[in-house]
Amino acid sequence: MIFDSGSKQSNLDCFLHCTTPVVKSQFLPKNEIRNLNRLWHPGGREKVEYFTLGDLWNCYDEWSAYGAGVPIVLNNGETLVQYYVPYLSAIQIFTSHSSVHSLREETESGDGEIRDSLSDSYSDESECDKLCRWDGSSSEDGGSEQDCLWHVNERLGYLYFQYFERSTPYGRVPLMDKINGLSQRFPGLMSLRSVDLSPASWMAVAWYPIYHIPMGRTIKDLSTCFLTYHTLSSSFQDDIDSAGRKRKEGEDIALPPFGLATYKMQGNVWVSGNYGRDQDRLGSLLSVADSWLKQLRVQHHDFNYFMGIRRG
Template sequence: MAAISLRRHSNLQCFLDSTTPSVMSHSLLKTSIRDLNNLWEPTGQSVVEYFNLADLWSLYHEWSAYGAGVPILFPGGETVLQYYVPYLSAIQIYTTKPLAELRAVGEDSESDSLSDDSEIERMSRSWDATSEDSAFDQDHSLLMNRLGSLYFHYVERCPPWGRIPLMDKVTTLSQSFPGLMSFKSTDLSPASWMSIAWYPIYHIPARRNAKDLSSSFLTFHTISSSFQENLTLGSDENICCSPVKNFGKRSKDTSNSISLPPFGLATYKMHGNLWINSDTGDHAKITNLYSSANSWLKQLRVHHHDFNFFITHAM
């Protein structure tokens, strides 16, 4: 039985499961209406599940202070609990409401909000200097028109040793951009996303040769309600942590929560013999997640410093 469990175990899946946030969900009754010659007529009601951004960030409070514990199983059967500290690597928040409307209700002021036009123009100028594909530029212009209003854009450029943990960073940024704490996931357009950089800090019990545990990860997550039902961590729920059941693994089997599994992934110094298990489909998983992240960044024309570093220094 032990051999079967080891063969079906995936340390990569363990990492993804152990670092996936599961946010308290709320229900919103939404009424659909249609316009009949300027006479608004209700057509039906539906329940929409959403989460508060403040609740999402609170999940990273303990991880930011002590690290997220990930059980790593070695080929000989030894298990080590490796801790990773999360850093905010990048984030874009597009709202479903015009920024002018948000300002009208006191959400923003002129001094503490990004202009969606000026930010999009700045991003486009930086990419126009490196791209001469006019067809791609036209497609991008059409895409940008569907994204919504860009409320906030941030990309971390400091080296890992110069960063502050995610919760501290978000708290600091929210002083100028209060929507980081006040928005609901239903306020955000499907283009809203974030990426988290995970760096190892310590492991229990200590190992003399910790080279295999020096891997770092970059995960990409949607933070809009629109995509939640289409994202899953994998089809085999028994792959992760099967030999070490419930050892350092947060339970996500709650009906009143919304899980935010990564839609994209990049790795740094990930040694395949420890992390990748061909019996569990890890090769296809990591290829698909990398391709999704790469495609997402290209469509939004985002210069992602950490992603570029990870893919050029993978080993």
């Protein structure tokens, strides 16, 4: 097992790097660029890059089978590799009305019911007002709830699919297996492109430790579980690659987490790096995740559990 002794990456850096999906980039045909939702993709661009959700899930295929290996340096200088298995914790996919319509036709024979607008979830005026405030619009000028929901749908898109895992970790299947099962009823989970998705589309991945190499003793610091939050829309695609350098046009697209939560964090293995700045970084990532969920009025079961929030 070889570690780069000259590397300045902290253990937290290594975890984030080793669990960040890097997806194959594709270019949108020029004749399709003009059809993009201008609220989500401002005009004037000659080239638009995107990735498919199917390619994104492929990044998790090997991790789902064998775990993602994260090199870790312990406080005593020992080095090891901790393996984490990814599980789909939550996902919401918002898309345009036309995309939802075509996908509904493919899946309407399933047992589940697809909600094609936010009005199903936000039926009372108070919730609508909150979303309008988040969206930047306002109903204080005398606009009706219907007008408000129109603004919400225009900005956020229409809810094509959502899933929130509630079973115990031992009752879950790895992310790739879960996606393969869900896509049987919702084929858009494989075929949709990042340019089809609104900026409100996101997912959370739960990472649970399974074993470390070399084995031999129990290390409490390595029982930590993580929740990583990722946006799915091209609106948030970064021009920075997974190594922190400027990404060149056409190179693979990294989707680093914008938010993070932890559970069973003991000791200081994850917060001792970067001269103590990792502690602040964890706090900042947690705050962003919490803010995101509140803005979307979402109750995320795993997040609440990680935070010690027990809801009856």
